[in-house]
Amino acid sequence: MKILVVVPAYNEEKNILEVSKNLEKLKTISKYSIDYIVINDGSTDNTKLVCERNNIPVINLIRNLGIGGAVQTGYKYALKKDYDIVIQFDGDGQHDYHYIDNLITEIGENKYSMVIGSRYIGGLSNFQSTKMRRVGIKFLSNILFLTTGKRIYDVTSGFRAIDKKVIELFSQDYPNDYPEPETIALILKKGYTVKEIPVKMHERLNGSSSITPLKSIYYMIKVSYSIIVRSIIESRNK
Amino acid sequence: MSLNLKFSLILLLIVSIYIIFKTIKAKKLSMKFGLYWTIIFILMLILILFPNIIETCASLLGFKEAPNMLFLIAIFLLFYLVFSVYANISKINENNKNIIQDISILEYDLKKEKGRKK
Numbered sequence: 001m002k003i004l005v006v007v008p009a010y011n012e013e014k015n016i017l018e019v020s021k022n023l024e025k026l027k028t029i030s031k032y033s034i035d036y037i038v039i040n041d042g043s044t045d046n047t048k049l050v051c052e053r054n055n056i057p058v059i060n061l062i063r064n065l066g067i068g069g070a071v072q073t074g075y076k077y078a079l080k081k082d083y084d085i086v087i088q089f090d091g092d093g094q095h096d097y098h099y100i101d102n103l104i105t106e107i108g109e110n111k112y113s114m115v116i117g118s119r120y121i122g123g124l125s126n127f128q129s130t131k132m133r134r135v136g137i138k139f140l141s142n143i144l145f146l147t148t149g150k151r152i153y154d155v156t157s158g159f160r161a162i163d164k165k166v167i168e169l170f171s172q173d174y175p176n177d178y179p180e181p182e183t184i185a186l187i188l189k190k191g192y193t194v195k196e197i198p199v200k201m202h203e204r205l206n207g208s209s210s211i212t213p214l215k216s217i218y219y220m221i222k223v224s225y226s227i228i229v230r231s232i233i234e235s236r237n238k
Numbered sequence: 239m240s241l242n243l244k245f246s247l248i249l250l251l252i253v254s255i256y257i258i259f260k261t262i263k264a265k266k267l268s269m270k271f272g273l274y275w276t277i278i279f280i281l282m283l284i285l286i287l288f289p290n291i292i293e294t295c296a297s298l299l300g301f302k303e304a305p306n307m308l309f310l311i312a313i314f315l316l317f318y319l320v321f322s323v324y325a326n327i328s329k330i331n332e333n334n335k336n337i338i339q340d341i342s343i344l345e346y347d348l349k350k351e352k353g354r355k356k
Contacts, residue, residue, distance in 0.1 A: 062338055063338050065339070069338070072339065073339045073343065076339055076340075076343060077343050077346075176331075
């Protein structure tokens with residue numbers, strides 16, 4: 001079983017070395033054989049330099065694509081190199097590498113197609129995000145429940161694993177911005193299985209989130225719209 | 239319609255069609271989109287030459303005033319054109335994204351291959 005950890009990174013010069021060290025550690029302790037690759041999304045800081053100096057495997061996008069395009073590059077690379085499972089793992093240090101094995105097990109042994117690492121179940125995570133953001137996530141979780149009938153709590157989590165079928169699907173079709181909740185709707189409507197498991201998340205090491213308060217209203221509308229539209233158009237496909 | 243107005247409008251349309259041809263020649267507009275606009279201008283030309291067509295159509299369709307019909311048609315037509323431009327931009331963005339991804343992956347593979355040979 002070939003496993004690839006995809007690390008999207010945009011201006012993460014301060015975090016990427018730490019993240020890669022953790023993943024190197026994981027390679028030695030994991031019961032699975034794991035590779036990882038950083039997708040440098042046209043960073044304007046020294047992310048590229050830091051990666052190359054430290055021999056971190058990195059695909060440097062020749063132009064900035066945004067989070068969706070960057071993650072999808074990882075999926076395309078995985079498809080090309082015949083990987084069986086891909087883990088999406090943030091380059092800002094929010095995600096805890098100790099839980100990667102748990103994600104893999106749910107796919108490898110329990111045959112789920114997508115596994116989501118969740119802050120909101122199991123009580124492992126001290127970091128739960130701000131009050132406002134939690135309300136927003138709850139709202140999106142409800143919309144997803146209404147349109148697909150499946151309750152996922154941490155719909156915006158970017159800590160997730162997918163199997164080969166979904167790698168193929170995502171290589172063809174992946175949203176450009178705010179992809180996480182929409183892709184859950186896509187997967188469920190296509191008839192794949194999704195499981196949410198508890199993980200620990202930290203506050204980001206350095207830098208700030210890409211979603212500013214000003215953008216958050218647009219974010220809510222756009223994500224709600226895309227979940228609803230996905231659940232309509234994808235069910236018609238069947 | 240006064241003869242002067244008619245003449246000015248026809249001149250305006252001929253200039254517009256000339257601009258379209260010039261833009262096509264400079265390879266800044268594709269034949270396909272040139273065709274759209276040319277057809278629209280030719281239709282306008284016909285309506286200027288035979289304004290009775292508008293009056294007849296409007297009364298047949300039940301419009302109180304002929305200009306109402308014209309505005310409605312114009313708005314729908316422009317709406318359609320803008321929508322098709324949006325659709326085209328989306329397609330171009332998608333293609334552009336795929337090209338960037340493919341080149342970046344190829345570049346990485348190439349670099350890895352070089353490293354192995356050394």
